[in-house]
Amino acid sequence: MARSTIRDVAAHAGVSVATVSRVLGGNYPVAARTRTKVLRSIEELDFVANAHARALSGSSSKLVAIVTSTMNAPFYAEVASGVEAYTSVEGRLCMYVSTNGDVQRELEVLGLMREQRAEAVILVGGVAMTPEYHDRMARYARGLAAVGGRLVFCGRPSLGPDVPAVVVEYENEGGAHAGTSHLISRGHRRIVLLGGIPGQTTGDDRIAGYRRAMAEHGIPVDEALMMPGQFGRRFAYDRIRERLDAGLHDFTAIFALDDILAGAAMHAVRDAGLRVPEDVSILGYNDSEIALDLYPALTSVHIPVRELGRTAARLALQPGEGVVRDHVMLGTHVVVRDSVVPPVR
Amino acid sequence: MARSTIRDVAAHAGVSVATVSRVLGGNYPVAARTRTKVLRSIEELDFVANAHARALSGSSSKLVAIVTSTMNAPFYAEVASGVEAYTSVEGRLCMYVSTNGDVQRELEVLGLMREQRAEAVILVGGVAMTPEYHDRMARYARGLAAVGGRLVFCGRPSLGPDVPAVVVEYENEGGAHAGTSHLISRGHRRIVLLGGIPGQTTGDDRIAGYRRAMAEHGIPVDEALMMPGQFGRRFAYDRIRERLDAGLHDFTAIFALDDILAGAAMHAVRDAGLRVPEDVSILGYNDSEIALDLYPALTSVHIPVRELGRTAARLALQPGEGVVRDHVMLGTHVVVRDSVVPPVR
DNA sequence: TCGCGTTTAGAAACCGGTTTCTCAAGTTCA
């Protein structure tokens, strides 16, 4: 079975290629009899149009890309499916790519998407911002815009007015502030801050929110309780375990900047012979599915993730040359469950 | 900044388009001076080749698609990243699409990929097999093969010799058999089987494995302990809770056919006032990350997920017309952690 | 200096569609 072209179909049906194209497109009058004849030929030859040829002349490529650092985090997966749900109607193709946190790879993907003449590229999650990165991103963004593509930063701050991009953020710093305030209002004053990569936008903002809340309540921040680092289960477990095993149970709560970290911290506390939440309260961030799986169910800062994805997709695909709305901020809030209680004296 | 074409570059550099194309391709001798001249023009005009035009003449589209029912399950995410890791080298594009479990959508995506002249399409996970579905899949598979694409079933049984596809499976029935045997060897005889959609290949096989192990040990299967249904947290919690609240604590172990279900069951058991694992042992399936987050850490049937993804990608992209190896079966095994102990009498 | 092989580069065909321009056939109205 050889691949058949539109010319094969035309020959088989005894019409011109233009007519076949018209039947395919459906946006030009074709007599009913001719149409059925063509359709039958298409059927018989098992003809399928070549998307590349179509994109080449039609110019619109119907491709949307979503880029995250990893596919294995529920947060990203959720955003991606939010985008995909919105996008995959009307025969649009949605491409989900991961970069393994490699900034280089992110720019590479951007270049690839520019080659593809993608309709939109959605970059999700924080990034370690350097001047050099800023420059390259600015160039790529302009390049994408030049071929009619739109760039969306999702859960990542704007790069300034010289980078043509739509920004969809959530109250990241505010969420950390609210979470910390929640712990303080329950009577905690010695609060471990676990996770958050310094220098990376997401982590920095959350740490800032923590500090702001502490300052507002006049509580000094003990730098020994600050435990920044990679978002990893192992890291979190070890850090908490170390401190507890050293006999330093000098905190009553842990604010983990990620639910996974919260889960690992929970294990560490228990394995050290303490109880959650009686001896140590734990607060997470992201409110991902795992929050429900943990026991006790995890109190966590909720991010409207699907909404984030949908909004990003909506703004990415909004019609028109100039962009109507180019900055959206979504709210976050603390979801109270069972892992935070007042400290027992 | 208007998009520039290869002809603009040629004019700017004072050479022919053929020369520019050669500089781009790098597989044809071009004098050093000419090359630098062209490269400078490319730089100055900020030229990026159109991937569609390239695919149209070059015929190879460098696109691999991976299709799962949802992006939110760690199992699928892991397979996808396995595929992507293998695939995204050498400038290939990897497209991750979800179907929301819609069989229709799956076939639709297949059609789209055929239009894209995709190099390979990888279908992941079980499916509810109907004769009608089989027929349509067979047609699509042949269509894809006709344009040089390869179809891979990953974690899904073969559709028979009339469907040209590569199959990468794991010992699904065997894993359920091993898991059940593990429980039996620890002294359990009344084992709830939780989850598994009947009629869907994945669930059916796991249920079969359970029954086979029970039969081998001469233990009658109590149909009242069979609790098939959607793979959902809510469902699992409710079913276990119902039975326990009705005073029917007539089982000593739960074999959940998915780790998420296991986690929910764990909650239900505890909320009903019982202990895990002392009163009820729990065994999961998939050995996803959540197994480590649960407390006690979940004993689970391990699937070599990344290996599954990598193998699928490797076989999908193996060069040559005829397929060398078209069926691979990967092993599964029980990973023992803390959620299964002998029943206390 | 001539003849021959080797680089290097241009002209043009081609990939497979869409779309514009053009015209023949059929319909309506005076």
Added chain:
DNA sequence: TGAACTTGAGAAACCGGTTTCTAAACGCGA
């Protein structure tokens, strides 16, 4: 019955690259 108008369909240009075919320029030995 003929002019004006509508409808349907073909020819050919075009999208933006790659590749084949061809030829000019160059180097080198005789």
